[in-house]
Amino acid sequence: MTAPVSISLVVNGETHDLTVPPRKLLSDVLRDDLHLTGTHVGCEHGVCGACTILIDGQPSRACLTYAVQMEGHELTTIESVADGETLSPLQQALHEEHGLQCGFCTAGIVMTFEAYLRDNPDPDEAEIRDVLSGNLCRCTGYQNIVTAILKAARVMRQGKRS
């Protein structure tokens, strides 16, 4: 244990100056210090994927990251995904296809696939299942999540064309 240090975190485009102990997990800093409680903590050992956020646009486990490591990086959390009242195509598809139940794993899945669909606009089911295997869901059996991601990809491709 060492003394708290001052850091500057850029989260969802806003800069926050904080004083945190060096051992404090990024997931805890987001939740406790920045009150961004949409990032959930499911296992604290990097398996379940519930805490997935974007670090410089790439999906990462907030529970395996120390906040003090994040100076100079851009962090994106679930709170920034919808555009005001308008859900993203992925969020909208998850709603329409009943791709969530208890919702605890949902933020991690949304963050994983916001990034994945940005880079892979036309995935097939096997590719989606492969990527989704990094996020545990105990409620849905994944079927509707996969359907929703396929639908979101379709909607996003159509949006780009038009």
Added chain:
Amino acid sequence: MTADTPFTHIGKPLPRKEDRRFLTGKGRYLDDVAIAGALQVCFVRSPHAHAKINGIDTQVARDLPGVVGVFTGKDLAGWTAPLRLAPPIEGLHPVEMTTLPIDKVRFHGDPVAVVVATDRYVAEDAAELVEVDYDPLPCVADTDTALAADAPLVDDTLPDNLVSHQSFSAGDPAARRADADRVVEARFGLHRHTHVPMETRGCLADWDAGRAHLSMHIGTQAPHPMRGQLAARLGLDETQVTVISPDIGGGFGQKIALYREELTVAALARHLDRPVRWREDRLENLTSASHARETQCVTRASVRSDGRITGLELELTEDFGAYCFYPANYMARVIAMILTGPYKIADYAFDVKVVLTNKCGNGPMRAPMAITSWVMEGTIDAVARDLGLDPVEVRRINALGPDDMPYTMATGEVLEDVTPLETLEAAVAGIDLHDFRERQARARKDGRLLGLGLCTVVESTTYGSQFYKAAGIPGSGHEAAWVRLEPSGVVNASVGLMGSGQGYETPLSQAVAEGLGVAPEAVRIQLGHTDVAPYGMGSRGARGATAGGGTLYLCAQKAQAKVLAIAAGMLNLNDTQGLRLHNGQVERRLEEAWQPTGLSLADVARRAYLDPTALPEGITPGLDVSLTYDPPAMTYSNATHACEVELDPATGKLHIARYLVAEDCGTVLNPLVVKGQQQGAVAMGLSGALLEQVVYDENGQNLSATLADYLVATSCELPNIEIIPMHTPNRKTPAGIKGMAEGGIMGAIGVIAGAVNDALAPLGVTAEQMPLSPQRLRALLRGAGNFKPQTKLSNPSATTHDTTTLGTPGTTDRRTDRA
């Protein structure tokens, strides 16, 4: 739903109301509830499976800056009453436990002390500094050890470790055995599971010293029973405790009981007069929350040569773990009670033993009777193998058909409006069994192992109070609701359930909308707050739709009757004949059509609240209606699962090629939500049958303490599930609702075993234990001398028993003498 549904809102696949907050990160789960200055706790847990506590030195931990206090079982004993479970059930020993152990620990992970600190990190640091002086005791790691004559006692107050033992016999099973053409024995071992809700347990206790009142924020499936338990154990009354359940990140049965940690946190908040919170970490959740299953069954079926089962005997042994948070026979008795399910078997006997061991205690997990359908269908498959009959024909000759309804099972349970033969035929047709058998035969010639399983499920969903009375369990199965039209005409409604992710807010608002005559969007469902919701029995089993939805539906009908009575007065009519509320508007039947009256619900509500002197005679002011409803003793739904697999003989890898469910769950409130429950239940069943396993070594050390060890199925291991929906309404429940959501587990476990054993059939081995991991399947294949295209098919009736243990080869194969 079929097109001829009599309902307007019930049966519509409406997307869920709660989705938006979950999708945008605005759900409010326990750990998102903020109370300034809340202290954090961390529990000190036993590293031993069984040990005497000689002493606990807390001084170093207490000296750590930020630590508020460290407390032990002796402290808690001064602040709380022990839990005593002594229902008047024959063969069940009364048990009692203190809030934290005082003299000895009984499993690896047992909490022995609690640290309270200003910060969770500091609390965890301090927990490491608590020195507990243990004397390890001999460990009881399995039921054989537990039942041995000189076994160490898990609970020193009991005469032995057999905490519960019940026998039952109907008809004359011994005579049926004597008359039988064959007696077929089959064995089933379902391993230890745990629930793994994505959100672990936790609570936030807030004591208001001035009012002497506890507010307990806790994700609980059963808020009012939780309140009663908290009050009783803390020496308070129910007016002094409010339980508030925020959004719950999954429960699956793990969030019903009041656990020791939660009671400890509540007691600490009162003792310290400060808010105290606990969030369980995943290690604690996997090792110390609640376990489930670990049940061994043996059946003996007396059969005629045509496959008709004339008698059935069941021996069941459950490894219950170290502590009873439920009566120890709670889960096992349901298995024995409904075992014969879809089949006509009048001569039936069971012997059910529940045994204490040095493991985390068992509790109900989604489908407490999970093993049931595997045992029954596996018995049917064993009969078919033994007699060389088609397993479908054996099912047909024994199945309950439409002419058998209502059917009183040997145990006295009454099945009504269930359709097991119809779902069987739908599944057989849907999976195209004939085509499969041809493909299977061709594949075998190519050295490939294909298998197909069938599993018919009769699921007990909703327990009425008559059931509890007959079972000797204190409690009730009734439910309570209120529907309140506010002065502006908006609708609040509440019921004593609490959802843990199912999506109650949408289907329950459809039930209210249907009964009342408004749009579902106009209804707000208020759940989980004991000062708001009426006293109800909570969410357990699959009672949400029948008990919860049914009660709300009836209550809303009662509310509509009052609305119409007021409306009749406003329209200067003598009575409500020919009036209805539809989409929030009062309509009148004129000339064979519903015509608007110009009155809206808002007009009626204003009259009821703000101008009561203008109400018709005998109508009281306000529009606040409540109702209780007690469902039938038991409500059942049914399904047949069909599954095709390919088993790789070289690696033991199992590929699920197709998975289909024909399910009849009566009237459904929201088919989108029901489908989600069907998919989710099958997924959880498959995950458990194939991958998940709580592993204890011979010293009682839990070896599955992370999610890298306790494997929950990912998207790569689970198939898409095809559903054939069927909707035979139950004639005794409101709107014909039956309930569902656990049967998928029962079906998945049974069908995957059936499919694997069909694939293994040419080798003459049968998997009798789960999980059906690649290691176990390879061991079975190895034990049978492996499979090649030229392998000569064995005599199916000479099937050897599965004695595989974790990844080790089974018994030497009788035919090849090879290990």
